Amino acid sequence: KAGVTQTPRYLIKTRGQQVTLSCSPISGHRSVSWYQQTPGQGLQFLFEYFSETQRNKGNFPGRFSGRQFSNSRSEMNVSTLELGDSALYLCASSLLTAATNEKLFFGSGTQLSVL
Amino acid sequence: GENVEQHPSTLSVQEGDSAVIKCTYSDSASNYFPWYKQELGKGPQLIIDIRSNVGEKKDQRIAVTLNKTAKHFSLHITETQPEDSAVYFCAATGGGADGLTFGKGTHLIIQP
Secondary structure, eight states: OOOOOOEEEEEEETTTEEEEEEEEEEEOOOOOEEEEEEEEEEEEEEEEEEETTEEOOOOOOOOEEEEEESSSEEEEOOOSGGGGEEEEEEEESSSSSSTTOOOOEEOOOEEEOOO | OOEEEEEEEEEEETTTTTTEEEEEEEOTTEEEEEEEETTSSSEEEEEEEETOOSSEEEEEEEEEEEEEETHHHHHHOOOOOGGGGGEEEEEEESSSSOOOOEEOOOOEEEEO
16 A cells, blocks of 8 residues: 655755645545644644544644545645745545544655745 | 653663653643654654553553652663654643643664
């Protein structure tokens, strides 16, 4: 069974631009969560989608948004990029919603650099 | 919200010895505690997890213990091997709106 797939693997943007990251969950998994990983703050929860609905949201500004499609694939968007948005963005999928404490399976992430 | 503290930040052990990583959590409502291993250039990989109705769980060389009263849980790796070298993260959640709350990670170095 293929794992969680994230594209692109690397991305370089400049301040003020916007970016869209993509995530394909494990086949059959209906929940997709997004996390930001930085050396200073570690792994922080962004949001979770289940059946095309945002179920939970972390403490991030409104510039961070996401969506989920009917095939469970998910995208996250960051608008008006800031230098501090440079991070590894990780997507994780689970069979059901993470709120039921299902196991999360992570992709390899998208490394975003904002110049 | 939940707060997870993880120690030590770096742990160096001789190959074949045991390694122990400890975490504490703050929210008594947390009931699920996974451990992840992250290798360079890869995403975190779930290696073992434990739920609050269990005090200990073992999978080959890896074991996790949970003390709900003290709000701490630990990862034990026995007979360490070079491939165990990685960054290990503990996490906790009560299944609420905050997702998984992770510790800051432990860089485990296995010395040959």
